[in-house]
Amino acid sequence: MTDQFRVKRIWQQDERTLGIVWTDGRKSLYDVVELRRQCRCAHCIDEVTRELKLDPDSVPESLRPQRIESVGRYALTIQFSDGHKTGIYPFERLRELG
Amino acid sequence: MSFFKRVQDKFAPKATEVKTGEVKSEMTLPSVEASAQTSASEAPKGGALDRVKSLIAVGSGKGGVGKSTVSLNLALALQKQGKKVGLIDADIYGPSQQHMTKAVRPTLLEGDLIEPSTYQGIKLISVAMFSNSGQAQLLRGPMAAQVIRQFLSQVAWGELDYLIIDLPPGTGDIQLTLAQIAPLSGAVLVTTPQEISLIDVRKAVSMFQTLNVPILGVVENMSYFICDQCDKKHYIFQQAGGKKLAAECGAPLLAEIPIDPRVAASSDAGEPIVVKQADSLVGRAFAQIAEKVVAQEQMQRGTDGALGYFLLEWK
Numbered sequence: 143m144t145d146q147f148r149v150k151r152i153w154q155q156d157e158r159t160l161g162i163v164w165t166d167g168r169k170s171l172y173d174v175v176e177l178r179r180q181c182r183c184a185h186c187i188d189e190v191t192r193e194l195k196l197d198p199d200s201v202p203e204s205l206r207p208q209r210i211e212s213v214g215r216y217a218l219t220i221q222f223s224d225g226h227k228t229g230i231y232p233f234e235r236l237r238e239l240g
Numbered sequence: 241m242s243f244f245k246r247v248q249d250k251f252a253p254k255a256t257e258v259k260t261g262e263v264k265s266e267m268t269l270p271s272v273e274a275s276a277q278t279s280a281s282e283a284p285k286g287g288a289l290d291r292v293k294s295l296i297a298v299g300s301g302k303g304g305v306g307k308s309t310v311s312l313n314l315a316l317a318l319q320k321q322g323k324k325v326g327l328i329d330a331d332i333y334g335p336s337q338q339h340m341t342k343a344v345r346p347t348l349l350e351g352d353l354i355e356p357s358t359y360q361g362i363k364l365i366s367v368a369m370f371s372n373s374g375q376a377q378l379l380r381g382p383m384a385a386q387v388i389r390q391f392l393s394q395v396a397w398g399e400l401d402y403l404i405i406d407l408p409p410g411t412g413d414i415q416l417t418l419a420q421i422a423p424l425s426g427a428v429l430v431t432t433p434q435e436i437s438l439i440d441v442r443k444a445v446s447m448f449q450t451l452n453v454p455i456l457g458v459v460e461n462m463s464y465f466i467c468d469q470c471d472k473k474h475y476i477f478q479q480a481g482g483k484k485l486a487a488e489c490g491a492p493l494l495a496e497i498p499i500d501p502r503v504a505a506s507s508d509a510g511e512p513i514v515v516k517q518a519d520s521l522v523g524r525a526f527a528q529i530a531e532k533v534v535a536q537e538q539m540q541r542g543t544d545g546a547l548g549y550f551l552l553e554w555k
């Protein structure tokens with residue numbers, strides 16, 4: 143009905159890599175530090191001007207997720223070790239990133 | 241003060257009436273303060289939904305078309321077909337399941353769990369159960385989301401094949417939030433035959449599509465009237481809105497439910513028509529809806545093998 147792809151399998155590949163297999167069989171690997179830099183939540187990006195509020199260099203290479211959880215059927219959310227947890231990553235966007 | 245106590249106080253009439261002879265048991269629900277860090281955007285934890293196979297929302301976008309009637313009778317029809325079923329009345333504007341079922345208040349279990357009420361073999365929980373007056377006042381968005389989150393995470397649903405959610409009318413922030421926090425495996429849309437209803441129902445369609453929730457089918461309610469004299473189906477509106485909507489969203493028309501005064505009468509009496517008059521046209525329409533929902537849901541599940549709820553702890 144909808145042609146959006148969803149998560150079939152999700153796992154921690156290594157220390158800083160997240161793995162996802164999508165429902166169409168495609169496999170994506172994500173660097174978790176890069177995912178933090180790609181956050182589009184209201185703290186990290188100006189919702190009107192779409193300007194980045196987050197300085198990518200301020201995200202340390204040592205940053206890690208703590209938990210990754212589904213949001214409904216369309217997205218996931220990541221709680222990071224710096225306490226940041228407001229980011230929602232729609233599957234559609236993750237497909238573009240990985 | 242616990243969160244639910246606060247909700248209850250919000251609902252409760254200023255002066256609590258206690259009828260003479262009535263034992264007044266204060267019901268205080270588990271506090272969410274323990275997990276006070278939970279932000280409004282966070283999804284409910286797996287816990288209480290762990291053994292729930294499928295969560296289905298009944299929505300419309302439009303008020304008064306029969307969502308609550310369809311939710312309850314669909315739940316009962318599924319139960320009669322041997323499924324384990326639960327029902328959440330999420331209509332924070334005007335919860336009606338309590339009125340239709342006369343179900344008693346749920347009990348509080350050890351720890352943080354609420355034991356749902358039961359009615360004709362289904363498990364039931366309603367916003368109205370937490371109000372002393374049995375009626376809800378309007379809950380604002382974040383509060384409504386919090387209540388529903390608790391219904392999903394702190395109710396001892398146990399093992400269920402289907403958990404049905406009766407959504408409030410409309411397609412505003414509240415509906416969007418509810419549809420977002422519940423890991424829905426599908427939605428059933430309710431409409432009436434009139435073209436004018438479709439304007440609102442289409443908004444619900446696009447809401448579900450945005451959230452990637454498959455539409456399992458369309459129920460057209462109040463489709464026709466059977467006259468006592470001639471026994472013929474009178475399609476008084478003649479607009480076939482259900483069929484049209486089904487075609488538009490690529491989902492099956494699950495059934496056309498006739499207007500039957502017994503629908504309203506039986507729900508006022510706390511005895512829904514599926515139970516009371518299983519062999520009536522309405523009763524049979526619901527049996528058909530239940531069968532098709534099962535088939536559609538299995539098809540959806542079978543085709544893409546996607547995970548519903550997931551939680552990954554990073555090491």
Ligand SMILES: Nc1ncnc2c1ncn2[C@@H]1O[C@H](COP(=O)(O)OP(=O)(O)OP(=O)(O)O)[C@@H](O)[C@H]1O
Nearest residue numbers: 303304305306307308309409462498499500503504
């Ligand atoms: N097929 C039917 N025949 C006769 N009466 C019906 C039928 N379906 C629903 N009704 C009656 O219409 C009224 C509205 O139905 P219901 O409460 O189920 O609608 P709703 O969509 O949940 O409304 P709301 O938007 O207020 O939540 C009720 O009194 C119900 O008994």
Ligand SMILES: [Mg+2]
Nearest residue numbers: 307308331336
């Ligand atoms: Mg209703």
Ligand SMILES: [Zn+2]
Nearest residue numbers: 181183186229
């Ligand atoms: Zn962010």
